[in-house]
Amino acid sequence: xxxxxxxxxxxxxxxxxxxxLMLRSKWPxxxxxxAVLVWQALALSFSLSAALTAxxxxxxxxxxxxxxxxxxxxxxxxxxxxxxxxxxxxxxxxALPGVVLLSLFGSFVWHVVxxxxxxxxxxxxxxxxxxxxxxxxxTVLPYGAxxxxxxxxxxxxxxxSDSAVRLLSARQLDAxxxxxxxxxxxxxxxxxxxxxxFVSVFRWVPLARxxxxxxxxxxxxxxxxxxxxxxxxxxxxxxxxxMAAVGAPRGAFAVGGHxxxxxxxxxxxxxxxxxxxxxxxxxxxxxxAPLLPLLLACPPNLA
Amino acid sequence: xxxxxxxxxxxxxxxxxxxxxxTVREIVDDINTQRPVAYSTVMTVTNILHSKGWxxxxxxxxxxxxxxxxxxxxxxxxxxxxxxxxASTDRPATLLHFVENMSxxxxxxxxxxxxxxxxxxxx
Numbered sequence: 001x002x003x004x005x006x007x008x009x010x011x012x013x014x015x016x017x018x019x020x021l022m023l024r025s026k027w028p029x030x031x032x033x034x035a036v037l038v039w040q041a042l043a044l045s046f047s048l049s050a051a052l053t054a055x056x057x058x059x060x061x062x063x064x065x066x067x068x069x070x071x072x073x074x075x076x077x078x079x080x081x082x083x084x085x086x087x088x089x090x091x092x093x094x095a096l097p098g099v100v101l102l103s104l105f106g107s108f109v110w111h112v113v114x115x116x117x118x119x120x121x122x123x124x125x126x127x128x129x130x131x132x133x134x135x136x137x138x139t140v141l142p143y144g145a146x147x148x149x150x151x152x153x154x155x156x157x158x159x160x161s162d163s164a165v166r167l168l169s170a171r172q173l174d175a176x177x178x179x180x181x182x183x184x185x186x187x188x189x190x191x192x193x194x195x196x197x198f199v200s201v202f203r204w205v206p207l208a209r210x211x212x213x214x215x216x217x218x219x220x221x222x223x224x225x226x227x228x229x230x231x232x233x234x235x236x237x238x239x240x241x242x243m244a245a246v247g248a249p250r251g252a253f254a255v256g257g258h259x260x261x262x263x264x265x266x267x268x269x270x271x272x273x274x275x276x277x278x279x280x281x282x283x284x285x286x287x288x289a290p291l292l293p294l295l296l297a298c299p300p301n302l303a
Numbered sequence: 304x305x306x307x308x309x310x311x312x313x314x315x316x317x318x319x320x321x322x323x324x325x326t327v328r329e330i331v332d333d334i335n336t337q338r339p340v341a342y343s344t345v346m347t348v349t350n351i352l353h354s355k356g357w358x359x360x361x362x363x364x365x366x367x368x369x370x371x372x373x374x375x376x377x378x379x380x381x382x383x384x385x386x387x388x389x390a391s392t393d394r395p396a397t398l399l400h401f402v403e404n405m406s407x408x409x410x411x412x413x414x415x416x417x418x419x420x421x422x423x424x425x426x
Contacts, residue, residue, distance in 0.1 A: 122386060128312045128357070129379040141380040149387035159387055241413050261412050268416055 003297045004056040010296055011049045014042055014289070015202070019210040027274040027282065028214070029266055032221040034282050036191060039211045039218075041286040043198045046207055047104055049293040054096035056297065059089050100201075108197035115189065119151050126157060138177055140165060146243050150180040152189040164243065172239035175231040182226035188219045217259050224263055237267045310340070310348045315357065319376045324362065324369035 022028060022042075028035030130139035138158040146164035151157040158180045165173060183189075195215040199208040228236050244260045273279070317330055331345045349370060352358045360368040 122383065125379060126383055128315050129376055129383060141384055142377050143380055143384045147384060147388055149384075151387075159383075161384065237417060241417055244410060244413060261409055261416070264413055265416055 002056050002059075004053055006296045007049050007053040007056060007293060010293060011046060011053065014046045014049065015205040015207045018042055019207050022214070023210065026271075027278045028218065029221060029262070030271050030274045031279060031282070032218040032225065034279065034286070036215055036218045036222070037286045038282055038289075039215055040191075040194060041289040042207060043195070043211050045289040045293055046202065046205065047100065047198070048290060049296075050202070051097035051100040052293050052297040054100055055093050058093040058096050104197055104201050107200045108193055111193045111196045111200070112190070115193065116153060119153055123151055123155065123157055126151070126159065130159065136160065136165075136173070136177060138180075148176050148180055148243070150183050152184045152187065156184040158184070167242055168239055169235075171231060171235045172242070175227045175236040175239050176243065178230055179223045179227040179236075182223035183219070186219075186222065186226075188223070191219060192216060217262070220259065220263055221266065224267055228267060233267050237264055240264050240267070310344070311352060311357075314345065314349055314352060315372065315376075318358070318370060318372050324371045326364055326367040326369060328367060330370075 019042075022035075022038065028038070126139055126141075130141050133140050138160050140160055140162050143161035143163060146161055146167045148158070148160040148164055150159065158177055160173070160177065164176070168176065192212075192215060195212040199212045202208040224236070240260065241264065244264075313334055314330055317333055318325060327342065327346050327349050330349065331340060331342050334340050334345065349358065353360055353370065357373060358370045359373055360370050362369045
């Protein structure tokens with residue numbers, strides 16, 4: 001029996017049906033860390049399914065061999081030691097899943113390296129142009145609008161405009177900087193890079209686009225949560241408003257700001273943690289989703 | 304220990320602050336009021352800044368070049384900010400800017416959200 005049809009069905013479920021469900025749910029914004037994990041698990045699950053589907057399509061008459069070696073082989077994890085006469089189908093069967101997984105990995109590495117290069121370039125200029133503030137542990141840039149961003153990774157920098165320093169109160173400013181510190185400490189750029197890698201390989205899959213978009217938003221929420229741990233919700237929310245509302249140069253950068261509204265409402269009216277059952281179910285989903293394609297592709301050897 | 308980048312920043316700081324062409328000698332003398340630094344070191348780093356496109360030198364004072372910044376500090380800062388705030392296509396590169404640019408309606412909605420919980424927009 002060949003597992004390709006089951007795998008394709010599963011891919012359709014994860015890649016096309018699951019994202020709307022996630023988007024409609026209320027819990028992800030209330031448990032953003034868990035939600036990021038679920039999106040990542042779905043992406044991993046989809047990728048494994050794609051690799052295994054490629055394997056099974058290449059070996060339509062593959063018989064499962066009882067025993068551990070057979071299972072490994074059927075999963076494409078084993079090069080078939082001791083199997084006589086590896087035919088073209090077999091070579092293809094090991095090559096295709098390899099191509100899928102390698103292109104994902106390669107894309108991840110490419111995104112990470114390219115981003116690091118851009119950050120290094122940016123940092124070299126920043127260190128000459130900006131004023132280093134030991135008090136704020138940040139680099140201050142002369143700029144007409146209140147703004148803040150961070151350069152994560154190696155030799156991180158937190159950058160804030162002098163307008164923000166003037167406009168915000170000391171506590172508001174520290175809340176904003178705490179938000180940026182959370183991005184750096186949490187290595188959020190690597191999480192985003194996995195979502196970017198997934199979208200570059202599976203551009204046409206709704207899951208990929210939504211995962212990237214939602215991951216970016218959820219990472220902001222995670223950083224927001226970190227900031228309101230040490231500062232009041234009021235201080236943080238008003239800081240957010242000041243940063244968003246005071247005229248940034250139009251057209252200078254991407255407009256798409258309604259995520260700020262979602263974040264602000266969330267900070268102002270914290271809903272509390274989702275029900276433990278919901279948390280539990282989501283955690284189980286995150287843990288099980290990457291294993292499901294393996295179970296589908298390698299029916300347990302008792303079968 | 305000081306790194307090369309620090310000296311680059313010190314040189315540019317002075318040229319931006321003075322807002323007029325200056326020679327390496329003037330820069331060295333000014334840095335020397337704070338800490339000792341060799342003329343040849345400053346000369347080398349100024350040359351590097353020139354070859355990297357930070358400084359122009361088209362006139363001479365006696366036998367020494369007069370250096371001027373190519374762009375103002377504010378111009379560099381604006382370019383950095385726009386990169387950092389997501390104008391570049393490398394979203395994950397500098398990324399993670401605090402908030403995005405918003406429309407008037409969105410700002411109004413923000414104000415409304417703050418108002419309903421009885422908060423001042425100013426602290």
